[in-house]
Amino acid sequence: MGMYRIKFDAGTLLLSTHRLIWRDQKNHECCMAIPLSQIVFIEEQAAGIGKRRLFVEQSSTKISFSFQAFEDLSKLMIKAKEMVELSRSIANKIKEKQGDVTEDEERGGIMSLTEVYCLVNRARGMELLSPEDLVNACKMLEALKLPLRLRVFDSGVMVIELQSHKEEEMVASALETVSEKGSLTSEEFAKLVGMSVLLAKERLLLAEKMGHLCRDDSVEGLRFYPNLFMTQS
Incomplete structure (x- = not known):
């Protein structure tokens, strides 16, 4: 050649x-x-x-x-064609929920890369995908105009989310939930919205970063409250 x-x-x-x-x-x-x-x-x-x-x-x-x-x-x-095909395969497998993936495994338009890794490899069966290949393929999702994209939070946590997933709506939903309960920890918030503790914490941290929530970091753990300076000004 x-x-x-x-x-x-x-x-x-x-x-x-x-x-x-x-x-x-x-x-x-x-x-x-x-x-x-x-x-x-x-x-x-x-x-x-x-x-x-x-x-x-x-x-x-x-x-x-x-x-x-x-x-x-x-x-x-x-x-690079092989990596492009892999990116499309990942998007299709998540979208079609192959490999006996049930409805309760939906994550509200966002999933951690660890969850995606398990989901895709379950669907692939014996031809398992390496973590490195998954990350490299996910970096190409948005460029290929697929319905998913890779997002990296400030903490370094990597997730896959729908292109239609809007940050403002996510933060508003978190603020509403915390306001209804008065205050919430990441674990409590995760149970209420039905997502992993890791993603729940990232959502609360994002709402805090945008000024909608504030925190109390004590020996009992990290607890989030509505930012009254924003809501009652």
Whole structure:
């Protein structure tokens, strides 16, 4: 198949349990994934003198990728096709609720990446998806104009949410629930709205960040109250 050269000169190489993944440092939508079963040799030489080459054996042909002079973007997109298909597969599996997923597993338009990982792998059966592949595929959801998108909270928690999911409505709902009860912990809020404690806490923290809630952080734990300066001003 000859030598393939791709166009970018600054990227990050990630090793997962199933694939070797290269991602451009500036444009995260550009990536290349290679099954580990095809990799036979990796070599790195001194910067400024040598070139990093990855030798891949496919059938009887060796393909050499040069990470220094990426010249053909179209060839890069061919290599990224597998990740694109994976992103669409994740969106479809969540949407169609395959793998005996019941209605009580709905999460109000938002799910943690851990929940998504379990859901997708349950649907895939024996062909399990690695955590690294899941994260890289989810980063492409919005660019592919799929109905889902990846969101990272300030705490670092990663979730998948519907494109139609509106932050203002989520915060307003949290404020209404806390106001009705007077005050709530993350655990209490999670039980009331039917979501994981992790997501419940992130929702309350977001409402606090926007000024609608305030907190009491004591030895008994973190408790949220309506911000009376906002509601009674």
